[in-house]
Every structure is written in structure tokens, then in C-alpha cells.
Amino acid sequence: GDSVTQMEGPVTLSEEAFLTINCTYTATGYPSLFWYVQYPGEGLQLLLKATKADDKGSNKGFEATYRKETTSFHLEKGSVQVSDSAVYFCALYTGGGNKLTFGTGTQLKVEL
Amino acid sequence: SQTIHQWPATLVQPVGSPLSLECTVEGTSNPNLYWYRQAAGRGLQLLFYSVGIGQISSEVPQNLSASRPQDRQFILSSKKLLLSDSGFYLCAWSRVGYTEAFFGQGTRLTVV
Numbered sequence: 001g002d003s004v005t006q007m008e009g010p011v012t013l014s015e016e017a018f019l020t021i022n023c024t025y026t027a028t029g030y031p032s033l034f035w036y037v038q039y040p041g042e043g044l045q046l047l048l049k050a051t052k053a054d055d056k057g058s059n060k061g062f063e064a065t066y067r068k069e070t071t072s073f074h075l076e077k078g079s080v081q082v083s084d085s086a087v088y089f090c091a092l093y094t095g096g097g098n099k100l101t102f103g104t105g106t107q108l109k110v111e112l
Numbered sequence: 113s114q115t116i117h118q119w120p121a122t123l124v125q126p127v128g129s130p131l132s133l134e135c136t137v138e139g140t141s142n143p144n145l146y147w148y149r150q151a152a153g154r155g156l157q158l159l160f161y162s163v164g165i166g167q168i169s170s171e172v173p174q175n176l177s178a179s180r181p182q183d184r185q186f187i188l189s190s191k192k193l194l195l196s197d198s199g200f201y202l203c204a205w206s207r208v209g210y211t212e213a214f215f216g217q218g219t220r221l222t223v224v
Contacts, residue, residue, distance in 0.1 A: 006155075032211040034211075034212070036215075041218075042217055042218065043118075043202055043204075043215035043216050043217045043218045044156075044202065044204075044215040045215070046212055046213075046214075049211070049212065051211070089155065089156065093211040099146065099158055099161050099171075100146075100158070100204075100211075100213050101158070102148075102155050102156040102158075103155055104155030105155050105156070
């Protein structure tokens with residue numbers, strides 16, 4: 001079945017540091033890939049997405065590139081801020097299952 | 113614009129008591145609807161999804177059930193709660209044929 005594997009957290013960084021959160025997937029067919037963000041005490045918000053190989057999703061300084069050859073969708077940001085502290089979820093969608101499959105989430109803590 | 117409402121925000125229930133969590137979507141018709149659970153320190157687990165009134169698919173055998181009595185209403189229920197039912201429950205919706213899901217603010221359930 002479909003699955004998503006994320007790097008374990010928590011990840012603690014200093015403000016303005018470079019961020020990478022790894023995500024790899026297993027899926028039948030050609031999934032769409034997503035990064036969702038969950039701020040403390042809230043639901044999930046879509047951060048960015050990519051629907052086909054080599055697409056790059058980007059939003060709020062975050063980027064992720066759909067790499068079919070390595071089945072990966074790593075999240076990056078060049079300079080994190082304290083306000084980026086949250087839990088980040090990688091997810092995939094394949095139309096046959098009609099559902100999003102999520103990774104376990106990676107908690108990011110950004111300190112001054 | 114579309115909005116999703118989920119309530120209550122927090123709930124403390126004794127073991128063996130019943131449960132009813134409600135989710136409604138406004139501003140769209142015939143959405144796909146989802147219930148997810150996020151247990152402490154774990155990722156998101158899809159519990160149920162629905163593609164139409166009265167159509168419920170269960171992903172994980174458990175103590176919970178779901179119903180969709182109206183097009184934009186999705187209810188999560190239990191007849192007798194267990195301690196292991198504690199967690200953060202999230203309702204979500206998506207448009208048919210689209211991959212992006214929109215989440216409610218979540219309900220934190222504590223079973224004592």
C-alpha cells in the first residue's frame with residue numbers, strides 16, 4: 001500500500017539556519033505530493049504541493065521538488081524564523097484510494 | 113468561500129461514555145469528507161472517509177463509527193469510549209477530483 005516516511009524530530013534550529021526535512025514515499029501509480037503544516041493547537045494547513053515529477057512546490061520561502069527517481073519530496077527553507085516552529089507533515093494522494101496518506105510528522109523548533 | 117467547522121474544540125469524557133463529534137462544511141456541495149486521528153507523538157491516521165450521503169469507508173477497525181446524514185455533515189461516534197481513544201481528531205474535506213484537503217481546527221479528546 002501507499003506509505004510516506006519522514007525524518008524523525010524534533011528538529012531544533014537557530015533562526016536563519018537552513019532547513020531540510022526529508023520525505024520519501026511508496027505508492028502505486030503517480031501520486032500527488034504535499035507538505036502540510038500544523039501550528040500548535042490547530043488543524044493542518046496546506047503549505048505546498050506538486051502533482052508530477054520534477055515539479056517544484058513553493059510557498060512562504062519553503063520549497064520541495066518532486067523527485068520520481070528517488071521517490072522523494074524533501075522540504076527546504078533557506079532561512080527559518082521562530083514563527084516557522086510547527087509540525088510538518090508530508091503526504092501523498094493517489095486517486096484510486098481517494099485519500100491522503102500522511103507521514104508521521106516532523107516537529108520543528110526554531111530558537112533565537 | 114468554503115469553511116469547515118468542527119466542534120467541540122476540547123472534550124474530556126469518562127471511559128465507557130458515548131461520543132459524538134460533528135463536522136460541517138459550508139460553501140461547497142458533494143465534498144469528500146474525512147476523519148483523521150492524531151495520537152500523541154504519532155502521525156495522522158485516516159479513520160473514515162465518505163464520498164456521499166450514507167457512504168462511509170472505514171480504514172481501521174476500531175471502537176468508532178462515522179455517519180454522513182447530510183451532504184455537508186460528518187459525524188464521528190462511539191457507544192463506549194476507551195482510554196486508547198484519546199487523541200486529536202481532525203475533520204477534513206476535499207473537492208471531488210481534486211487532491212487538496214482542507215482541515216478543521218480539530219477536537220482534543222481526553223478519555224479519563
